[in-house]
Amino acid sequence: MAAPTTRKNTGRLSVREQTYRLLKKKILNGHFPPEERLVEESLAGLLGVSRTPVREALHKLELEGLVRQKGARGFCVPEKTAEEMSELFEIRAVLEGYALSCLCRTISGDDVRRLSECIARAERGVLENKLDLVFENNTEFHDLIYQLVGKKRPRLFNLIEDMRDYILRYRKNTLGTFRAAKRSILGHKKILLALDLKDPALCEQVMRAHISEAEADTACTLSAASSAEPQQTYNRGEQRRAVLPPKW
Amino acid sequence: MAAPTTRKNTGRLSVREQTYRLLKKKILNGHFPPEERLVEESLAGLLGVSRTPVREALHKLELEGLVRQKGARGFCVPEKTAEEMSELFEIRAVLEGYALSCLCRTISGDDVRRLSECIARAERGVLENKLDLVFENNTEFHDLIYQLVGKKRPRLFNLIEDMRDYILRYRKNTLGTFRAAKRSILGHKKILLALDLKDPALCEQVMRAHISEAEADTACTLSAASSAEPQQTYNRGEQRRAVLPPKW
DNA sequence: CACGCAGAGAATGTATCCAAAATATGCGGT
DNA sequence: ACCGCATATTTTGGATACATTCTCTGCGTG
Numbered sequence A, B: 001m002a003a004p005t006t007r008k009n010t011g012r013l014s015v016r017e018q019t020y021r022l023l024k025k026k027i028l029n030g031h032f033p034p035e036e037r038l039v040e041e042s043l044a045g046l047l048g049v050s051r052t053p054v055r056e057a058l059h060k061l062e063l064e065g066l067v068r069q070k071g072a073r074g075f076c077v078p079e080k081t082a083e084e085m086s087e088l089f090e091i092r093a094v095l096e097g098y099a100l101s102c103l104c105r106t107i108s109g110d111d112v113r114r115l116s117e118c119i120a121r122a123e124r125g126v127l128e129n130k131l132d133l134v135f136e137n138n139t140e141f142h143d144l145i146y147q148l149v150g151k152k153r154p155r156l157f158n159l160i161e162d163m164r165d166y167i168l169r170y171r172k173n174t175l176g177t178f179r180a181a182k183r184s185i186l187g188h189k190k191i192l193l194a195l196d197l198k199d200p201a202l203c204e205q206v207m208r209a210h211i212s213e214a215e216a217d218t219a220c221t222l223s224a225a226s227s228a229e230p231q232q233t234y235n236r237g238e239q240r241r242a243v244l245p246p247k248w
Numbered sequence C: 001c002a003c004g005c006a007g008a009g010a011a012t013g014t015a016t017c018c019a020a021a022a023t024a025t026g027c028g029g030t
Numbered sequence D: 001a002c003c004g005c006a007t008a009t010t011t012t013g014g015a016t017a018c019a020t021t022c023t024c025t026g027c028g029t030g
Helices: A015-028 A040-047 A051-064 A082-106 A109-127 A131-152 A154-168 A178-197 A200-219 A236-240 B015-028 B040-047 B051-064 B082-106 B109-127 B131-152 B154-168 B178-197 B200-219 B236-240
Strands: none
Touching: A015 A040, A015 A051, A015 A154, A040 A051, A051 B051, A082 A131, A082 A154, A082 A178, A082 A200, A082 B082, A082 B154, A109 A131, A109 A178, A131 A154, A131 A178, A154 B082, A178 A200, B015 B040, B015 B051, B015 B154, B040 B051, B082 B131, B082 B154, B082 B178, B082 B200, B109 B131, B109 B178, B131 B154, B131 B178, B178 B200
C-alpha cells in the first residue's frame, strides 16, 4: 500500500485506466520477458496500487491477446512468433487498405494538399539527411489519414489503432535504415496518388503493398531484439505518457 | 449474497467468465434497453454474484464497445444506429473476404467436397420447403470455413468471430424470408466456386458481395425490432448455453 | 533410486468494506 | 414562486480480507 488511500488521480484518469495503459505499454515495449509469470501482487506493488486494478487490466489485456493464461494460474506475455507478427501485419494491411478506399470517396482537396505537404517535408528530410524529420512527417501523414477515417468509422479506426499497437511489440520505434525511409516516402506518394485518383481498388492495393513493405523492413528485428529488461521501478509520472505513436 | 460462498462453479468456468458471457449474450440479444443505466449492484443481484465479476465484465464489454460510460456514472448499452450496423458489416466483409482469399490457397479437395455437400443439403431444404434445414446447413457451411481459417490465423479468426457477435445485436436469429434463403445459397455457391478456382481476388470479391447481401437482408430489422424485454429473472443453468451461432 | 502422496505455501477468485463523487432533494432566501 | 446552496442518498472506485485451488517440496515407501 505505497499510495495513500485518498488521492486525486494524477491528472484525471482513474487508477484502473492508468494501470491498464501502463501495463499495456510495458508489454508492448517488451519490458516483461515472455512466458514469465505475471503475479498480480508484484505488479500491484510495482505500480503502487492494489490488486484490483491490476487484475482488471490483466483480464482486459487477455481479451486483446496481449497476455494469456499460463496453465491454470496467472498470466504471462506470450512468446513472440513470426506467425503472429505476420498475421498482425496482414490484418492491418487489409483494414487500412479498406479504410483508404473508403476515404478516397470523400476526401477533400484541402486534405490532399495537407498530405502532400507532409510528403514534401519528409523528402526534404531525406535530402538534408535528417532522418528524424522524415520520421516525424511520415507519422503526421498517417495520423492525418486516420484522423479522417476515424470521423466516420469509429470501429474501423479502433481496430486499426489496436493493430498498430500490437505491432509495436514486434517493431523498433525508429525508422530503421535510410533505404527504408526512401521506400516509405515512395509508398506515401503512391497512396496520395491513389487517393487523388479516387480509385478505391487502387487505394486498397497500394496501401496493402505499403504495409507489406513495412513488414519486410520489420522482419529482421524479431530475432535481434530480445525483450528482457530488468523491469525496474518507475515513478507515477511516467504513467501519463501515452504509448509512442507509430512510425514508418 | 444469494449464492453460498463455497460453490464449485456450475461446470468449470469461473464466475467472472460466466458473468461476462452472460452479460454479453444478454446485451447482444437486446435484453437491456439502450441508454438505460446498468447498475452494478442490480446486475449482481440479478445474476446471483457479487459486484466484482460484474464490474470486470462491464469494463471488458466497454473495451469491445458493447457498453459505454453514461456520463460520469455507470454504463449503458449504446443506442443502435444504422451507421454502426453498416460499419460492422463492412468490417466483417473485409475481414472475411480476406480470410477466404487466404483459405483458397491451402484448402484441400476434401474440404471443398464437404462444403459442397452442405450446399446440396441446404438446396434440398429449399426444395422441401424446410427453412430450418437450410439454416442449419448454411451455418455449417460457414462454421466449416472459419474452422479452417482459425487453424492458421487465430487473430483473424477472433476478429471475425467478434464482428459476427456484434452484428447479432442488429440481426434477428432467423434466416428471414424464403427469398433471402435462396439468395444466400447462391452466394455460397459462388464462394465455393471461387475457392475451387483458387482465385484470391475473386474470393474477396465474392465474399464481400455475399456479406453485403446479408446486410441488405438485415437492414429492415433495425426499426422493427425494439430491444426491450422486461429482463426478468433467469436461472444459473442458462449461463451454460453459448451465444447462438450466427446464421445466414 | 524413483515414484507418489501429503502437506504447506503461494497466488488467484470472490466478496465485502470504506471512501469519494455525483446526483437528487429539500430547505431557505430573495 | 423560483433559484441556489447545502445535505443526503446512491453508486461507483479501490482496497482488503477470506476462501479456494494449484503447485512445489519433502518425506516415505516400493
